[in-house]
Amino acid sequence: xxxxxxxxxxxxxxxxxxxxxxxxxxxxxxxxxxxxxxxxxxxxxxxxxxxxxxxxxxxxxxxxxxxxxxxxxxxxxxxxxxxxxxxxxxxxxxxxxxxxxxxxxxxxxxxxxxxxxxxxxxxxxxxxxxxxxxxxxxxxxxxxxxxxxxxxxxxxxxxxxxxxxxxxxxxxxxxxxxxxxxxxxxxxxxxxxxxxxxxxxxxxxxxxxxxxxxxxxxxxxxxxxxxxxxxxxxxxxxxxxxxxxxxxxxxxxxxxxxxxxxxxxxxxxxxxxxxxxxxxxxxxxxxxxxxxxxxxxxxxxxxxxxxxxxxxxxxxxxxxxxxxxxxxxxxxxxxxxxxxxxxxxxxxxxxxxxxxxxxxxxxxxxxxxxxxxxxxxxxxxxxxxxxxxxxxxxxxxxxxxxxxxxxxxxxxxxxxxxxxxxxxxxxxxxxxxxxxxxxxxxxxxxxxxxxxxxxxxxxxxxxxxxxxxxxxxxxxxxxxxxxxxxxxxxxxxxxxxxxxxxxxxxxxxxxxxxxxxxxxxxxxxxxxxxxxxxxxxxxxxxxxxxxxxxxxxxxxxxxxxxxxxxxxxxxxxx
Numbered sequence: 349x350x351x352x353x354x355x356x357x358x359x360x361x362x363x364x365x366x367x368x369x370x371x372x373x374x375x376x377x378x379x380x381x382x383x384x385x386x387x388x389x390x391x392x393x394x395x396x397x398x399x400x401x402x403x404x405x406x407x408x409x410x411x412x413x414x415x416x417x418x419x420x421x422x423x424x425x426x427x428x429x430x431x432x433x434x435x436x437x438x439x440x441x442x443x444x445x446x447x448x449x450x451x452x453x454x455x456x457x458x459x460x461x462x463x464x465x466x467x468x469x470x471x472x473x474x475x476x477x478x479x480x481x482x483x484x485x486x487x488x489x490x491x492x493x494x495x496x497x498x499x500x501x502x503x504x505x506x507x508x509x510x511x512x513x514x515x516x517x518x519x520x521x522x523x524x525x526x527x528x529x530x531x532x533x534x535x536x537x538x539x540x541x542x543x544x545x546x547x548x549x550x551x552x553x554x555x556x557x558x559x560x561x562x563x564x565x566x567x568x569x570x571x572x573x574x575x576x577x578x579x580x581x582x583x584x585x586x587x588x589x590x591x592x593x594x595x596x597x598x599x600x601x602x603x604x605x606x607x608x609x610x611x612x613x614x615x616x617x618x619x620x621x622x623x624x625x626x627x628x629x630x631x632x633x634x635x636x637x638x639x640x641x642x643x644x645x646x647x648x649x650x651x652x653x654x655x656x657x658x659x660x661x662x663x664x665x666x667x668x669x670x671x672x673x674x675x676x677x678x679x680x681x682x683x684x685x686x687x688x689x690x691x692x693x694x695x696x697x698x699x700x701x702x703x704x705x706x707x708x709x710x711x712x713x714x715x716x717x718x719x720x721x722x723x724x725x726x727x728x729x730x731x732x733x734x735x736x737x738x739x740x741x742x743x744x745x746x747x748x749x750x751x752x753x754x755x756x757x758x759x760x761x762x763x764x765x766x767x768x769x770x771x772x773x774x775x776x777x778x779x780x781x782x783x784x785x786x787x788x789x790x791x792x793x794x795x796x797x798x799x800x801x802x803x804x805x806x807x808x809x810x811x812x813x814x815x816x817x818x819x820x821x822x823x824x825x826x827x828x829x830x831x832x833x834x835x836x837x838x839x840x841x842x843x844x845x846x847x848x849x850x851x852x853x854x855x856x857x858x859x860x861x862x863x864x865x866x867x868x869x870x871x872x873x874x875x876x877x878x879x880x881x882x883x884x885x886x887x888x889x890x891x892x893x894x895x896x897x898x899x900x901x902x903x904x905x906x907x908x909x910x911x912x913x914x915x916x917x918x919x920x921x922x
Contacts, residue, residue, distance in 0.1 A: 458700030832853045
């Protein structure tokens with residue numbers, strides 16, 4: 349039995365959420381739904397009983413318990429709800445022996461801020477009872493309103509309002525004209541997550557395509573045995589289809605619908621580049637932004653590609669810690685329109701979550717606009733034009749998973765001492781001279797809160813960056829994340845392999861951190877953006893990402909291997 353199925357476990361946690369709701373649970377209206385992973389339906393029934401027991405006034409539940417995370421954010425905002433309880437573990441695998449999660453979103457539709465999550469955590473340490481009302485299960489398959497005691501339960505169409513909202517943001521007619529021209533074949537992969545029911549009406553009913561334009565569209569409790577993470581490894585069938593069938597556009601989203609991957613034949617769109625390109629085209633290609641873009645933002649580890657777009661357009665630009673909640677304050681204050689993270693998250697102020705389908709339709713809008721300007725424009729053409737105008741940010745992330753927590757902490761503390769030393773700026777490290785270094789701190793310009801220790805960074809005189817972050821300590825150890833970035837405005841370098849371009853920085857990062865000494869690890873578990881030129885292997889040009897990740901059970905069986913195209917080694921499942 350998994351932890352989340354243990355007796356009282358889910359009830360206790362949901363009760364902690366209800367206890368921590370700002371203003372209290374009594375009389376509240378809450379939105380409930382999730383990605384359909386294993387245990388979602390039993391969890392919804394428990395939430396209904398607990399909500400009734402705690403005098404919640406109303407629950408708005410997606411049909412069959414399904415709501416994508418961005419759709420839930422929209423419903424919270426549309427219905428002016430108190431908040432929402434979302435059943436998801438994002439892009440993690442699902443099933444009886446995999447992951448399940450519950451999170452709370454506040455009244456703006458975004459993730460709960462630290463003040464709320466801290467209260468939830470405090471209650472988990474002292475809870476001694478929960479309050480529920482017994483009764484028969486509510487039929488979640490039928491839309492309509494029923495009562496569970498005094499609690500009003502409304503089961504809604506999970507898809508309709510969100511898709512209609514996208515129709516207000518984008519020019520569906522322009523997209524349809526491109527996609528039905530016969531010259532721009534596309535494919536969307538829902539990875540058996542929640543976005544399938546949303547993608548079908550978009551691509552079929554609104555964009556005029558056949559059902560074949562959407563694959564893996566049925567949400568499954570275990571995501572069909574796959575990994576609902578939109579990258580070129582876990583969406584390999586889509587990648588193969590794009591190349592084999594010569595598709596002009598391919599896209600995928602994760603289990604709960606808040607992440608995205610964009611590619612075309614011969615081209616993969618780095619998530620950092622994606623947010624920059626969307627920001628660059630927004631006012632021209634997307635009706636929602638024709639009144640102007642109020643500002644752009646990125647998480648600190650995300651490449652600075654969008655910064656140059658902001659400078660060109662004179663947009664206010666923010667660098668925030670990792671976590672979508674930091675974008676929400678800026679959006680609520682009217683200072684942010686478009687934002688993104690390097691971990692395949694892109695969004696805007698239409699909701700308060702990152703939004704995978706929104707990003708996909710944004711790219712289709714850009715391509716529709718570009719093809720009106722110049723027929724035949726491809727994803728690769730858009731990328732190349734962006735590099736020609738703004739230069740290119742070479743970027744990669746390396747995750748060292750399940751390392752010793754003690755060793756990871758020792759490494760981070762040693763780096764902190766080095767990076768914060770007053771004499772470190774100006775230091776020559778090989779071919780790189782330190783311009784600025786430290787432990788990233790963010791002062792929220794809206795509420796004045798300060799978030800410290802958000803990642804150790806060193807920026808060099810040539811604009812290159814190295815970043816170290818520690819994430820996820822616990823019984824399975826810690827995860828060290830290493831980010832490496834180099835900027836070039838030399839057109840002769842734009843087609844270079846990312847790993848080759850970053851090799852000197854990668855080696856420097858390993859040297860100054862003494863990562864192997866502290867962790868015993870010579871290779872990363874995950875290379876999040878390992879970009880290679882596919883023609884080095886097959887004579888076909890493809891800018892491709894590989895995220896090499898192993899299940900924990902197989903980690904000990906790994907063999908080190910190295911593709912002839914790649915500089916950096918990684919653990920690869922054989």
